[in-house]
Amino acid sequence: YGKRMEAHAGPAPTVRDRLFSSYGLLRDPEKERPVIEFYRKYHRAAAESIVALAGSIKEALARPLVCGTFYGYLLEVPRIHEAGHLAPDVVLDSPHIDLLAGPYSYQSTNDPASERWESDLYDGADNWLGRARGVGGDGAFRLMLESLRRRGKLYASEIDPSTYLDEVDGWRGIGGSGSKTAKGSVQILQRDVGKVFAEGVAGWLYDFGPLHGVPTGWYGSPELIESVKPIMDLMRRRRELDLSPAAKTAMIVDHRCSFVTQHWLADRPWEGQGIRYTDLFNHWFLNSQNRALQRLGAPVDYLHHFDFEDLDAQNYRLILFPNAFTMTSTELDSLRSKLAGSGATVVWYYAPGLLSDRTANLESMTALTGFKFSELLKPGPLMITCEQRSGDAVQLPLSFGVKSAQNYRPRFSVDDRDIEVLGHWTDAPKRVAFAKREMDGWTSIFVGTAPVPSRWLRRLASHAGVPLWSSSADVVCGTRSTAMICAQSDGQRILTLPTPMVSAGGGDPMREHRLDLKFGDVQLFIADEDARR
Structure with a gap:
């Protein structure tokens, strides 16, 4: 942390101030304003440096060219408070940046009996959330793709799974489950390249094979080459097609969450996560929640919070706000205005609208969501026990939540009467942690923790009017x-x-x-x- 950065972001707060938050999982906006502001300025300075370099490149070459950067990851970001991409608006709004790139999901399993590079994820009730890499994995992108599309920015997916051609231990398993067989390698490549085709984006094969003693590279066999040829033919045909989005579900992510939440080191030794160096909210509310959301059986759009517009409330039928914990009163009023009369179903997680620039206020949560809240004084697990109803076509999970032996605070419960109760805190069975109510022309759902399993998401989506493309959770x-x-x-x-x-x-x-x-x-x-x- 040098003098130039200090000139932009100010002096770094003490290690203690950065590592410890005074409000449990959250930072108190009044007491910890210097830390919150430091992170905001620090990340903005980093993003402005990227934009300045891109501008210098274009100016120096003085000819048309595409300039890109690896930036914009909000999913699966280790050490996010220092190394996160937490000023996305600066980069997205720059005319000097034409392309954003990144490797797809690296989330590793939290099953202690599995190999390191396996990527099956389970929640605190052992619900299978999904698989990131390998055969049957979702291969999900880590950026807010719809925000890029709206600005005319190209996204390039870095496709880097190992294949059966690599017989050396080490990076051999990075392809995930099934990548050590020819059939599995074919399926993985078809998924990865096929996703690039279907999402209307770009991609490249990042071949680590020659660096690991594979002369032909990871993708050099005739069988693998032939497996992607038909997809490349489809790529050429899609130039004439309408590649505009068709999703009726959206996840709206707010990068500012990391400014007001507990430091990633506070969760050491990251029990139950399967990946080190990541904070609770990024891991469970974004990364692991996305495993389940990818299995909705229908497309999902991913947007930054600053790109959510009036028309989005009218277009999307199911809208998830997994980390909308901080906003100004003006932003809160604007969001409520957009939702009024929209017919949308909105899922609010944990502490929606709780934190303003100056204080933590339960009344702000009420103003945003329509629910009356109280705070649980006793720390406890972030686990919900669901209400069971007869007549459901699909058996819903009995419980879900964060896989950890730790107890957390703050937690919040809904105190209203005119609501549909969907679940309670597992350790406090009289305190409502999952609820639904009708608002002024839209439906509000509060859930006190994450990740919500795919069967619940499919039920919520179906009730919201989302067309589920697949009859299965694919x-x-x-x-x-x-x-x-x-x-x-x-x-x-x-x-x-x-x-x-x-x-x-x-x-x-x-x-x-x-x-x-x-x-x-x-x-x-x-x-x-x-x-x-």
């Missing part, structure tokens, strides 16, 4: 003209698309496709222009 992504499904179970399912599409394997253009798939199977679809005409 990984599904796509645009108005492209789609990909990665099966999460064996058996038949129905895939219902927004427009008639042709399977990459051939056939007639249809909206409804009946598929018999095995776990990890990948199928791609593309709109048929002849049928459209």
Whole structure:
């Protein structure tokens, strides 16, 4: 931390001030304002440096060129308070930055019996949340892709799974489950390259193979090359297609959460996470929540909070706010105004709107969500026991939440009467931690912890009017003209698309496709222009 940075961000707060928060998992805005402001200025200075360098490059070369940077990760960011990308608006709004890039999900398993590079995630009730990498993994991106698209910024996915060609221990397992077989390597590449196709983005194969004693590289076998050739043909066809988004579900993420939450070192030894150096909120409310959300069976858009507009409230039917803990009164009023009469269903997590610039206020949570709250005085687990109802077509999880032996504060409960109770705090069965109520033309849902499992998300989405493309909890992504499904179970399912599409394997253009798939199977679809005409 040098003098130049100090000139921009001011003197660094003491180690104690940075590592310890006075309000449990949160920082008190009044007592800890210097720390909060330091982080804001520190990250803004870093982002401004990136933009300045990009501007210098374009000025020096004095010719048209594409300039990009690895920036904008909000998912899976170790050491986020110091190393996070926490001034995304600076980079996104810069005319000097044309492209943002990043490797896809690296989230590793929290199952102690599994290998390091396995990536199956489980919550505190042992609900399977999903798999990040490997056969059947979602291969999810770590940036807010819809925010990039709205600014005309290109996203390039760094595709870097190891394959069966690497027989040396070390990086061999980075491909994830199944990557050590030829069939598994083919499925993983089809998923990774297929996701680039279906999401309307760019990508490259980052081949570490030659550095690890694989002369042909990780992707150099005829079998692997042939497996992606058909996808490259689809890539060329998509230039003529409408690649605008088709999602009716959105996750709205606020980078400022990291300014007002407990430092990542406070969770040492990161019990139950499976990955070190990450804080509770990034790990459970974003990373692990995304594993379940990727298995909604329908596309999901990811936006920065500053990009949420009036039309978004009208367009999206299910909107998740996993970390909207801090906002000004003006922002709160604006958000409520956007939601009024929208017909949307909004899921608020943990402490929505609690923290302003100056104080922590339960009345602000009420003004935002419509629920009356009280604070639990006793620290406890971030676990919810769900209400069980007869008549549900799918058995919902009995409980869910953070996998940890620690007790946390603050926690909040809903005190209203005119609500639908969905769950209680596990250690306080009379305190409501999961609830739903109707508002002025929209539906408000409060959930006191994360991650919400995919079966609950599918139920909430269905009730909200979200068209679930797959009849199963599969990984599904796509645009108005492209789609990909990665099966999460064996058996038949129905895939219902927004427009008639042709399977990459051939056939007639249809909206409804009946598929018999095995776990990890990948199928791609593309709109048929002849049928459209």
